[in-house]
Amino acid sequence: MLSIIIFSALAIVAVVSGIAVFRVDSMARATYALAVSFVAVGVMLLMFDLDYIGVITILMMVMEMAIMAIYMIMFMGMNPALMPMSMVHNNRWSAILATGTFLLLAGGAVLVPWPARSGSVGTEDLTMALGEALMGSKMLVMLTVSPILFATIVAALVLANPRGRYDRWGDNLQRATPDDPQQGGLGK
Amino acid sequence: MGLRESAARRAVQVTHVLVVEVPGWGLTRMRVESELARRGWTLATSPADADVLLVCGSPGQQLDAACSQLWSQLPGPRARASVVSADDVVPTFTRLTAELLDEAAQQLDANTRSREPVSASGDSVMAQPVAHSEHGSDEHAMPMDMPTHESMDMDMDMDMDMDMPMPGGIPLASGGPDRDGLEMDVLHVPLGPVLPNWPAGLVVRCALQGDVIVHAEVGFMSAAAGSLGVGLAGAGSFRSVEDERRRAVIRLSDAAVNVLALSGWSSAAGRARRIRDDVASGTALIDVATRIESLAARVKRSLLLRWGLKGIVADAASGAQRIGYGEAQSAHARLVEWLDEAGRSARDTAHSYDPPDFPELEPKSLQLIAGLVTGTDVASARLIIASLALDTSLLAASGDVHS
Amino acid sequence: MTGEGMNQAWVLLAPVLLGAIALAGAALNGALAARAEGRPALSGSARPMLEVVRLMRQRRRVTVAADRLLWRIGGMALLVIALLKTAVIPFGPWILADIPVGLVWFNAMDVMVWAAIWLMGWGANSAHALAGGYRFLAQAASYELPLMFALVTPAVAAQSLRVSEIVDAQQSLWFVVWMPVAFLVFCASVLAFSAWGPFATAASGDIAGGILTEVSGVDRLLILAGRYALLATGAAFAVALFLGGGAGPLLPEWFWTLVKTLAVLAVFIVVSRRFSGVRPDRLAEVAWVIGLPIMLLQTLVVSIIVAVRG
Numbered sequence: 001m002l003s004i005i006i007f008s009a010l011a012i013v014a015v016v017s018g019i020a021v022f023r024v025d026s027m028a029r030a031t032y033a034l035a036v037s038f039v040a041v042g043v044m045l046l047m048f049d050l051d052y053i054g055v056i057t058i059l060m061m062v063m064e065m066a067i068m069a070i071y072m073i074m075f076m077g078m079n080p081a082l083m084p085m086s087m088v089h090n091n092r093w094s095a096i097l098a099t100g101t102f103l104l105l106a107g108g109a110v111l112v113p114w115p116a117r118s119g120s121v122g123t124e125d126l127t128m129a130l131g132e133a134l135m136g137s138k139m140l141v142m143l144t145v146s147p148i149l150f151a152t153i154v155a156a157l158v159l160a161n162p163r164g165r166y167d168r169w170g171d172n173l174q175r176a177t178p179d180d181p182q183q184g185g186l187g188k
Numbered sequence: 189m190g191l192r193e194s195a196a197r198r199a200v201q202v203t204h205v206l207v208v209e210v211p212g213w214g215l216t217r218m219r220v221e222s223e224l225a226r227r228g229w230t231l232a233t234s235p236a237d238a239d240v241l242l243v244c245g246s247p248g249q250q251l252d253a254a255c256s257q258l259w260s261q262l263p264g265p266r267a268r269a270s271v272v273s274a275d276d277v278v279p280t281f282t283r284l285t286a287e288l289l290d291e292a293a294q295q296l297d298a299n300t301r302s303r304e305p306v307s308a309s310g311d312s313v314m315a316q317p318v319a320h321s322e323h324g325s326d327e328h329a330m331p332m333d334m335p336t337h338e339s340m341d342m343d344m345d346m347d348m349d350m351d352m353p354m355p356g357g358i359p360l361a362s363g364g365p366d367r368d369g370l371e372m373d374v375l376h377v378p379l380g381p382v383l384p385n386w387p388a389g390l391v392v393r394c395a396l397q398g399d400v401i402v403h404a405e406v407g408f409m410s411a412a413a414g415s416l417g418v419g420l421a422g423a424g425s426f427r428s429v430e431d432e433r434r435r436a437v438i439r440l441s442d443a444a445v446n447v448l449a450l451s452g453w454s455s456a457a458g459r460a461r462r463i464r465d466d467v468a469s470g471t472a473l474i475d476v477a478t479r480i481e482s483l484a485a486r487v488k489r490s491l492l493l494r495w496g497l498k499g500i501v502a503d504a505a506s507g508a509q510r511i512g513y514g515e516a517q518s519a520h521a522r523l524v525e526w527l528d529e530a531g532r533s534a535r536d537t538a539h540s541y542d543p544p545d546f547p548e549l550e551p552k553s554l555q556l557i558a559g560l561v562t563g564t565d566v567a568s569a570r571l572i573i574a575s576l577a578l579d580t581s582l583l584a585a586s587g588d589v590h591s
Numbered sequence: 592m593t594g595e596g597m598n599q600a601w602v603l604l605a606p607v608l609l610g611a612i613a614l615a616g617a618a619l620n621g622a623l624a625a626r627a628e629g630r631p632a633l634s635g636s637a638r639p640m641l642e643v644v645r646l647m648r649q650r651r652r653v654t655v656a657a658d659r660l661l662w663r664i665g666g667m668a669l670l671v672i673a674l675l676k677t678a679v680i681p682f683g684p685w686i687l688a689d690i691p692v693g694l695v696w697f698n699a700m701d702v703m704v705w706a707a708i709w710l711m712g713w714g715a716n717s718a719h720a721l722a723g724g725y726r727f728l729a730q731a732a733s734y735e736l737p738l739m740f741a742l743v744t745p746a747v748a749a750q751s752l753r754v755s756e757i758v759d760a761q762q763s764l765w766f767v768v769w770m771p772v773a774f775l776v777f778c779a780s781v782l783a784f785s786a787w788g789p790f791a792t793a794a795s796g797d798i799a800g801g802i803l804t805e806v807s808g809v810d811r812l813l814i815l816a817g818r819y820a821l822l823a824t825g826a827a828f829a830v831a832l833f834l835g836g837g838a839g840p841l842l843p844e845w846f847w848t849l850v851k852t853l854a855v856l857a858v859f860i861v862v863s864r865r866f867s868g869v870r871p872d873r874l875a876e877v878a879w880v881i882g883l884p885i886m887l888l889q890t891l892v893v894s895i896i897v898a899v900r901g
Contacts, residue, residue: 026658028658028661028710028713028714029658029660029661032661032706032710035706051690051691051692052691052692052695052752055692055695055696055699056695056699058699059695059698059699059702062699062702062703062705062706063702063705063735065706066702066705066706066709066728066731067728067732069709069713069728070725070728070732162368162369181367181368181563182565182872183498183499183872183873184872184873184875184876185495185870185872185873185874185875185876185877186876186877186880186881187498188876188880195644195647195648196648198640198641198644198645199641199644199645199648200645201641202638202641202642202645203645204645225628225629225630226628226629226630228625228628228630228634228635228638233796233799233800233803233804234719234799234800234803234804234805236652236800236803236804236805236806236807236811237800237803237807237811239645239649261652263649263650263651263652263807263808264649264650265648265649265650298650358655358656375718377718377719383799384796384797384799385796385797396718398725399722399725399726448867449796450796450797451867451868452789452791452792452795452867452868452869453866453867453868454864455623455627455864455865456867458624458627458628459627462627462628462629490866490867492789492866492867492869493867495873496867496868496869496870496873498873565872566722566797566798567792567797567798567870570797571797
């Protein structure tokens with residue numbers, strides 16, 4: 001009973017703060033309302049005894065919100081302070097897609113005949129069990145995918161950088177220190 | 189009530205003092221700092237941190253207006269005083285303590301203060317593009333609304349032809365292209381005239397994008413007309429050789445204090461400050477010489493300091509007009525140079541002394557400062573200005589310089 | 592008293608103990624500062640309590656159009672985060688929440704510090720405060736990955752994420768002996784997430800106090816106390832992760848934990864006075880190009896040892 005109450009409370013918090021993202025008056029509040037929503041989901045995962053995944057979710061989401069603050073500066077300049085602002089664009093299609101996705105997922109969650117638990121939970125490591133269930137025989141693929149993802153991100157950044165090696169190091173790559181607007185710590 | 193009194197007495201033992209140095213009263217300011225250290229009081233970094241506003245010298249009109257604004261920003265309980273001569277320092281401190289402990293007066297002050305921010309745009313001396321307000325602006329930190337782009341490509345659900353929205357009475361900042369080609373909002377922030385480790389009376393009005401100064405204009409707030417300052421190390425036409433040496437050591441170690449403090453090394457800055465105060469209060473130079481040399485050795489050994497100051501170019505490369513004291517280009521080399529020179533002067537026992545050649549600061553050289561700091565971030569700009577070792581008392585006679 | 596009863600008593604005792612250790616650290620800092628200024632050390636060690644009294648007496652202030660909700664949340668968060676961190680640190684036989692992923696919990700909490708300090712910088716509606724907040728984020732992005740690997744290394748050696756098991760795995764040899772790089776990186780990260788010493792640029796005088804520019808009164812007290820509390824809890828965690836927890840001859844475990852924590856905290860405070868400030872933009876390159884590879888090497892070495900040992 002208690003767990004149902006807590007779960008419902010967390011669900012309400014997650015949804016309400018998700019709505020708050022679009023209703024509040026400043027980008028900072030929107031960002032941290034989103035963080036609250038994610039943290040609520042993380043706590044819900046903790047309730048499933050998925051300790052590692054729950055705590056990692058909280059960690060990652062808060063870190064992402066903090067880093068989003070950096071992106072807010074980079075791409076939006078500064079952002080409005082407590083001013084009525086609109087967080088939505090392309091209203092109609094977003095609403096249609098969002099409602100559709102919600103109906104699909106909610107319908108699935110409610111209508112799919114989930115199998116009953118066979119056997120007891122035991123002392124098995126839930127995280128490992130979840131990992132096996134999700135990725136199972138594809139574990140090797142998963143292992144290689146993650147460095148490939150990382151390499152892709154790095155490559156994209158390098159390609160996007162308007163200043164390349166020759167801008168920084170001169171035409172013959174001969175300069176002693178790179179010509180950067182802000183000098184790095186190592187002179188590289 | 190006994191408890192309140194004893195609490196007040198204890199609180200006063202660690203008072204934080206915001207020191208405003210009027211150009212020309214450097215010696216008084218140093219005396220104040222040494223008295224603060226003796227009592228265990230601290231220098232405040234911002235008005236929010238301060239219990240006491242202490243003005244060293246007779247400020248001119250602009251500086252006086254700045255002091256009034258700072259005064260209005262001190263949270264209570266607060267006290268205010270002005271010190272002109274170095275002998276007044278100790279009685280002033282005693283008076284300040286009494287004022288802070290005076291419960292009734294503090295209550296009165298608290299009750300009669302305005303709680304709402306006061307828009308001072310009418311009588312603003314600074315002619316800033318934004319409205320001032322009691323809590324919201326000062327020479328430390330211009331509070332800027334975190335603004336929106338006027339031309340966001342999001343649908344704004346308000347009409348674009350209405351007046352610029354002004355939350356709190358402050359207009360939003362507008363954007364501009366930054367050095368990476370992205371668009372970032374421009375904040376107008378004046379650095380100075382009251383900042384920790386900052387030349388007295390100097391005001392650098394910056395246009396900041398993020399942390400980077402994209403445009404700077406340098407101004408100067410001078411002392412009251414007709415008042416005589418005491419100079420960085422004592423005025424007076426006749427100075428004995430000993431006095432000259434002391435003056436040089438004081439000035440060099442004061443410059444070292446600023447650079448070390450801005451590099452984040454407060455313990456080394458404290459050592460330099462103690463050296464300066466001891467020399468100013470009459471300790472024999474020979475006794476101080478060892479300490480200077482050990483500090484110099486420490487500074488030279490510190491790799492972290494060298495790394496932190498790397499790339500801070502302290503003066504114009506085209507040596508036509510030097511505005512700061514020092515032969516070297518980089519801030520670290522200058523710092524080492526000052527400390528070595530101070531050590532040499534302290535050990536020097538010859539009968540004649542050739543004082544270091546501190547360049548005269550003229551109003552037109554202020555604009556060179558603007559050129560030096562444009563394009564750097566605030567931290568580097570602060571270090572650049574500190575490594576110039578400016579003596580603004582030399583400018584004091586020329587009156588306010590508007591940028 | 593049963594174990595359950597002790598744990599309940601510990602719930603009340605832990606914050607008090609954290610406060611006492613943080614106060615001890617502040618007192619040491621005050622004493623060192625007083626000695627450096629030529630005053631007796633004892634008067635300096637009284638400084639933290641005097642500052643508490645002074646800040647409680649001071650009025651609070653607010654800036655125009657400040658985002659007060661976020662600002663005050665950021666200010667209170669540091670202390671709360673430090674308390675949450677102590678929940679997973681064993682003190683002798685007592686531990687508030689010996690969750691199976693205690694190590695990750697600690698890491699999650701110090702990521703919350705990012706949010707807290709940024710909120711403080713943002714909420715104040717002041718250019719200097721915002722600069723302070725962003726300096727911290729730049730610094731945080733640099734130290735975070737080395738810190739994560741420094742946290743992973745003892746977990747690999749103990750083959751568990753539970754803090755009490757990591758402490759137990761050090762019965763034969765303390766981890767600091769064969770993973771010194773991880774220990775150093777962890778200690779540096781503790782200084783960094785407490786915005787202390789060489790990593791205090793977020794609150795330094797060159798931006799008029801940074802995140803502390805516009806706060807006064809009890810809000811300021813919460814932030815300053817929060818920094819000391821983070822230092823204290825970081826020191827305690829370093830003891831649990833690398834210095835064997837409560838291991839020591841003769842005397843009970845809680846005593847040794849306390850002694851070691853105080854020693855590590857003292858080292859933090861004494862050593863940080865010897866260094867100048869590290870600028871975040873400079874730190875980034877060093878942390879990613881030098882710091883992270885060295886840390887990865889350390890993790891690799893430890894993993895190989897663990898794998899070979901079987």
